[in-house]
Structure formats: structure tokens, C-alpha cells
Amino acid sequence: MLDNNAAERGMRAIALGRKNYLFVGSEAGGKAAPIAYTLIETAKLNAVDPHAWLAEPLARTPDYKITPRY
Numbered sequence: 001m002l003d004n005n006a007a008e009r010g011m012r013a014i015a016l017g018r019k020n021y022l023f024v025g026s027e028a029g030g031k032a033a034p035i036a037y038t039l040i041e042t043a044k045l046n047a048v049d050p051h052a053w054l055a056e057p058l059a060r061t062p063d064y065k066i067t068p069r070y
Helices: 005-023 027-045 050-063
Strands: none
Touching: 027 050
């Protein structure tokens, strides 16, 4: 029997994400959420653990010096 369960599972994250986008909290959150989803899904597609891959850069983020551009 043929089925498309794999395709439907792949679409599930998109459908849930679309619903969750209503609750991102702010315009900045609305811009940051798709970037985060893209990084996580790209890691998964390349057989990389997203948590391990992003843990070190995210841990350094609070210490990052921001210099304004004029």
C-alpha cells in the first residue's frame, strides 16, 4: 500500500508554525522566529543535532558587544 505519511509529517511543522506565528509577541520576534526555524531545520536536514550546533553561539550571545552604526 502506498502512503504519503512522510510528506504529511514534513508538513506538520509548517502547519504548527503557521499557527504559532500569531503569538510571537512583537515585530522583532516575528522576524527572529523564521530565522531560528530555518537554522534548526537546516541542521536537521544535514543530520546535525540543532541543540548541540547552536548551544555554543547562543551561550556567547549575552556577552556580544553591540556597536551602533552611524
